[in-house]
Amino acid sequence: MTNALVGTALLTRLALRRDRVVAAVSIAALVLLCFASAAATSGLYPDEGARVHAAEAINGSPAIVALYGPILDVRSEGELAMTKMTVLYAVFLAALFVVLVRRHTRVEEESGRTELVGGGAVGRSAPLAAATVEAVLLATVLGLLTAIANTAAGLDVAGSLAFGAVWAGTGLVAAGVAAVAAQVSASARTCGAFAAATIAVFFMLRAVGDTGPGWVSWCSPLGWNTQARAYADPRWWVLALYPVLTAGLVGVAALLRSRRDLGSGLLAARPGPARGSPRLADAMTLALQVHGTAIALWTLAVAVLGVVFGMIAPGVGDLLDSGVAKDLIDKLGGLLVAAVLSMNAVVISYFAVSVVARASSDEASGRTELVLATSTSRSRWLAATILVALVGAGWLMLVTGVGLEIGYVATSGPDIGDLVTAALAWVPAVWVVAGLALLGFSLRPGWTVVGWGLPLAFLVFTLVVELLELPSWLGDLSPYSHVPQVPAESWDWGAEAGLLAVAAALLGVAWWRFTERDIG
Amino acid sequence: MIRIRGLVKTFGAFRALDGLDLEVTAGEVHGFLGPNGAGKSTTLRVLLGLLRKDAGEVLLFGGDPWREAAELHRQLSYVPGDVSLWPNLSGGETVDLLIRMRHGDPTTARRDELIERFALDPTKKTRAYSKGNRQKVALVAAFATDPDLLLLDEPTSGLDPLMEQVFNDCVAEHTARGATVLLSSHILSEVERLADRVTIIREGRTVESGTLESLRHLHRSKVVATVSGAVPELAGTPGVHDVAVDGSRVTCTVDPDALPTVLAALTTAGVVALTSTLPSLEELFLDAYRQPAQAGR
Numbered sequence: 001m002t003n004a005l006v007g008t009a010l011l012t013r014l015a016l017r018r019d020r021v022v023a024a025v026s027i028a029a030l031v032l033l034c035f036a037s038a039a040a041t042s043g044l045y046p047d048e049g050a051r052v053h054a055a056e057a058i059n060g061s062p063a064i065v066a067l068y069g070p071i072l073d074v075r076s077e078g079e080l081a082m083t084k085m086t087v088l089y090a091v092f093l094a095a096l097f098v099v100l101v102r103r104h105t106r107v108e109e110e111s112g113r114t115e116l117v118g119g120g121a122v123g124r125s126a127p128l129a130a131a132t133v134e135a136v137l138l139a140t141v142l143g144l145l146t147a148i149a150n151t152a153a154g155l156d157v158a159g160s161l162a163f164g165a166v167w168a169g170t171g172l173v174a175a176g177v178a179a180v181a182a183q184v185s186a187s188a189r190t191c192g193a194f195a196a197a198t199i200a201v202f203f204m205l206r207a208v209g210d211t212g213p214g215w216v217s218w219c220s221p222l223g224w225n226t227q228a229r230a231y232a233d234p235r236w237w238v239l240a241l242y243p244v245l246t247a248g249l250v251g252v253a254a255l256l257r258s259r260r261d262l263g264s265g266l267l268a269a270r271p272g273p274a275r276g277s278p279r280l281a282d283a284m285t286l287a288l289q290v291h292g293t294a295i296a297l298w299t300l301a302v303a304v305l306g307v308v309f310g311m312i313a314p315g316v317g318d319l320l321d322s323g324v325a326k327d328l329i330d331k332l333g334g335l336l337v338a339a340v341l342s343m344n345a346v347v348i349s350y351f352a353v354s355v356v357a358r359a360s361s362d363e364a365s366g367r368t369e370l371v372l373a374t375s376t377s378r379s380r381w382l383a384a385t386i387l388v389a390l391v392g393a394g395w396l397m398l399v400t401g402v403g404l405e406i407g408y409v410a411t412s413g414p415d416i417g418d419l420v421t422a423a424l425a426w427v428p429a430v431w432v433v434a435g436l437a438l439l440g441f442s443l444r445p446g447w448t449v450v451g452w453g454l455p456l457a458f459l460v461f462t463l464v465v466e467l468l469e470l471p472s473w474l475g476d477l478s479p480y481s482h483v484p485q486v487p488a489e490s491w492d493w494g495a496e497a498g499l500l501a502v503a504a505a506l507l508g509v510a511w512w513r514f515t516e517r518d519i520g
Numbered sequence: 521m522i523r524i525r526g527l528v529k530t531f532g533a534f535r536a537l538d539g540l541d542l543e544v545t546a547g548e549v550h551g552f553l554g555p556n557g558a559g560k561s562t563t564l565r566v567l568l569g570l571l572r573k574d575a576g577e578v579l580l581f582g583g584d585p586w587r588e589a590a591e592l593h594r595q596l597s598y599v600p601g602d603v604s605l606w607p608n609l610s611g612g613e614t615v616d617l618l619i620r621m622r623h624g625d626p627t628t629a630r631r632d633e634l635i636e637r638f639a640l641d642p643t644k645k646t647r648a649y650s651k652g653n654r655q656k657v658a659l660v661a662a663f664a665t666d667p668d669l670l671l672l673d674e675p676t677s678g679l680d681p682l683m684e685q686v687f688n689d690c691v692a693e694h695t696a697r698g699a700t701v702l703l704s705s706h707i708l709s710e711v712e713r714l715a716d717r718v719t720i721i722r723e724g725r726t727v728e729s730g731t732l733e734s735l736r737h738l739h740r741s742k743v744v745a746t747v748s749g750a751v752p753e754l755a756g757t758p759g760v761h762d763v764a765v766d767g768s769r770v771t772c773t774v775d776p777d778a779l780p781t782v783l784a785a786l787t788t789a790g791v792v793a794l795t796s797t798l799p800s801l802e803e804l805f806l807d808a809y810r811q812p813a814q815a816g817r
Contacts, residue, residue: 110607110647187607187645262645271643272610280613281620290606365604370658373568373598373622373671377590519570 004258007122009362011130015104016137023138025097025453027039029460031145034085038153040467041081048075055080062335064068066207066312067343069226076156078231082163082321086225088343089447091203092456093142093167094174094222098195099136099452101178104131107188109263111365120260125254126177132250135175143168159231162239166228173221174199176249183256186265193297200301204308211312215489221245249302281375287384295392302344306403309340311411336420338403338485342459345426345480348396349428352434355389360441360448369520374453378515386438386507393430397423417487425486428499433458435506444512521546521669521700522567527576529562529724536562538724539576544702547693552704555632559724560704561601568598580715581668594623598626601673601704603654605646611657614643631664635685652678660732663690670694670701676710718736738771739797743782748790757781768792 016023034280045051060066069087071079105127108114108418114127119436123129147164151157174195181195184286209217210226217223221242227240228238231400260266355439359382371381401423458478475481482499484492522544531539537559544550555736559773565571572760574596574752578585583592615635616626635642635802638656640656662670670691675686688697691701705711711718713730719729728735740761746769754770755763764771774782779796786794 066700229687272645273615274612274642276609276613276616276620278624280617285623286606289609293608365600366600367604367606369568369570369600370603370605370618371621372570372589373593373596373600374618375590375594375623376621380590381740440583448677504545516572518572520565 004125005129007126008129008133009120012133015130015134022120023100027142027145030093030142031149032464033089033460034146035087035153036464036467038081038150038155041077042154045080048258049298051077051080058083058195063312066211067336067339069206072226072229073232074170076232077157087206087222088226090167090170090222091199092171092249094199097171097174098178098398101131101135101175102188102192105179105182106191106405110188112137115262117352118151123256128253130256132175132179135172137239139168139171142171155231159234160236162228163230165239167237168228170221170225172242172246176246179253180249183253183260184266186263191304212472275502283371283381284387285389298344298396299428301398302400303403306400307407309507310404310407337419341423341426342480344400345397345430346455346459348393349430351396352393352430353383353437353451355392356437356441356451357432357448359385360445363445363520372519375397382511389434390431394427397427397430422486425491425496426483428496428503429479430485431503432499432506435503435510438510439506442513521581523579524578527566528574528812529566529571529579530574536724540724541726542719544700544791547690547698547701548716549701549703551718552702553706553711553718554721555706558721561673562705564671572778592721596669596671596808597665597667597668599662599673599675601677603658605654605657606647607647609646610642611640611646611649614646615661616655619664619716621650621815622665626664628664634660636664636686638683648694655679659687666697668699670699672701673704676707682778712724740775741773741779741798744771744795745786747786748792750789752785752789754782754785
């Protein structure tokens with residue numbers, strides 16, 4: 001076994017070196033978000049009465065509980081302050097660890113770099129071990145910084161430590177999930193989808209458990225986040241569940257790794273057709289073929305998410321009627337539907353970014369060169385990428401809206417307006433983010449990586465500006481802040497047209513730059 | 521076909537191509553030789569309109585490859601040195617896609633025959649292919665149609681000797697019907713076997729260019745002779761170098777101009793055995809790199 005681990009320390013250093021920017025910026029953003037939430041709470045809810053009132057209102061709405069989890073102690077300041085952080089933003093934290101672990105395991109293997117490394121004095125399990133060690137290190141740092149930030153923002157020390165541990169634990173479990181996912185399929189993209197789906201199932205399980213049979217929440221590590229009651233007499237033993245589960249997952253991953261060949265997955269690769277379909281003949285059909293599976297999986301995921309939240313949402317109508325709840329909703333940043341849609345818009349922005357990132361990796365690996373050496377022009381090649389990114393993102397928002405509507409109507413919720421229109425309102429903002437990612441790619445292929453940070457950065461930025469009451473024009477820098485929060489607000493043609501104009505301008509510059517620059 | 525004059529391409533402060541010249545005429549197989557990093561692939565990328573030239577003249581089929589890339593590419597096939605494919609497509613799908621992207625027809629008998637000759641399994645996903653098999657996919661796609669020009673960038677680097685022979689046959693078939701081939705390589709025997717003319721580059725500049733014959737004329741023959749009489753005093757004779765005497769055996773390298781003088785001297789000394797070998801391309805190659813670019817000619 002020790003033989004299989006030779007070189008782990010070296011690979012860990014390499015991983016940390018490669019991730020220094022992505023990890024540092026993401027962790028800083030997440031910690032800042034906690035600090036802003038914690039610091040803002042005492043201003044929003046000056047006394048215990050106001051806090052209890054707000055917490056009870058949250059607990060009273062199944063829809064909001066489904067999204068954020070319940071507040072187990074309504075008197076606790078910390079529990080209220082961390083409402084959004086405990087579960088919902090922990091999903092982004094989980095995403096970060098999935099990205100990092102996948103990057104150092106399956107992506108490396110698929111690119112053939114693991115083979116290069118494996119030829120040296122490096123053990124078979126060393127890449128997996130290095131990714132795990134890196135995840136442990138980063139999770140520890142993230143947990144400590146979160147605890148310090150929350151304490152500095154005025155929350156109690158023990159609770160902040162427990163909360164930091166909860167976040168660190170979430171990161172660890174996500175790393176374990178990614179480690180197992182990396183063993184399953186030979187494709188890095190399928191591994192990413194597998195890990196993302198697992199996190200989504202965790203989220204859904206606890207949404208079901210928190211609004212229905214409580215034991216279901218315990219089946220999900222994200223449910224533990226709430227059940228640990230970090231700021232209300234912490235259940236310290238819950239914190240032990242995370243490392244135990246992580247160790248189990250990493251153990252399974254190591255076992256799977258030792259039983260398979262380098263470069264293969266658990267399932268033997270199926271043979272493909274010996275001949276190409278006549279439809280697969282240009283850059284556009286190629287892009288559809290390449291992204292087809294991803295689009296199908298995304299469609300399924302957002303459809304399920306839409307229907308489930310549409311079914312939970314009818315609580316919203318009641319909230320709209322009561323003055324107190326309206327007040328609460330404003331404080332929480334919008335209606336549940338708007339909140340679900342805004343989260344979905346951020347997540348779907350990642351789909352658009354992933355399409356741009358794929359274009360960038362095509363260029364780096366030489367596939368673009370192969371295509372551009374045929375009679376495919378640069379414009380057509382770029383158009384295929386842009387169309388898949390923009391139309392795909394628009395399609396996914398549409399599916400979200402239709403899913404919400406179906407779920408909502410099925411449970412005969414009160415009329416709150418057209419949810420499909422509400423979903424489509426977010427499309428121009430997603431396109432702006434896609435345009436920015438594309439602009440980065442067109443200016444310099446290496447800058448595509450910035451695109452991965454954009455959706456979360458804009459989200460965090462808007463929230464921090466709001467919570468810390470910074471000048472509002474700062475928040476306006478995010479495309480998401482301009483979207484009319486239909487159905488809570490009325491449709492705003494001006495804002496939508498403005499976003500579309502910005503997106504068009506970004507795409508125009510990206511297009512011009514791409515046709516002028518060197519390829520490869 | 522191809523005409524490059526004084527081509528300059530810089531990447532930041534690094535001058536990848538520094539006044540490169542290359543002329544390929546219709547119907548020939550042109551060997552494009554140089555060590556790793558000499559600028560062969562960069563030249564091909566400029567020629568394909570993937571990179572923008574900084575200075576110089578580049579004509580492909582008489583057109584500007586940067587402005588008219590897509591139109592010009594209809595008449596050519598390109599095989600990159602490092603072939604990277606779409607992992608979830610099968611080999612057969614990829615071949616057909618590449619042919620269709622050049623507006624060719626993949627439903628021909630030649631496509632199937634080439635897959636057979638290159639011993640390619642077209643149902644395998646390209647993820648599972650080795651470097652050699654990925655290269656075969658690109659080669660089959662390139663050879664399956666009848667382009668006017670084949671741009672091949674170190675096309676045999678991943679092929680085994682058997683497949684190299686198939687490759688040579690394919691090149692011969694295409695030149696027989698009048699196609700032009702630009703073959704970049706550092707495998708000299710391959711170029712020697714296939715090429716009519718060669719261009720040797722080094723550090724982004726053309727060092728030598730011409731037919732293999734004319735290049736050899738510029739170079740010294742190696743002469744080994746055994747004489748019955750006294751070994752003639754060759755050292756110091758203009759055009760004669762590296763003289764070594766071992767008993768009655770004399771070895772030297774001789775410039776073409778000095779060959780009559782040396783032969784006369786050896787005949788006088790009573791030559792018993794004589795071998796004179798032309799420099800192989802290997803030696804030309806080493807020669808071209810050993811000297812600074814300016815003194816190469």
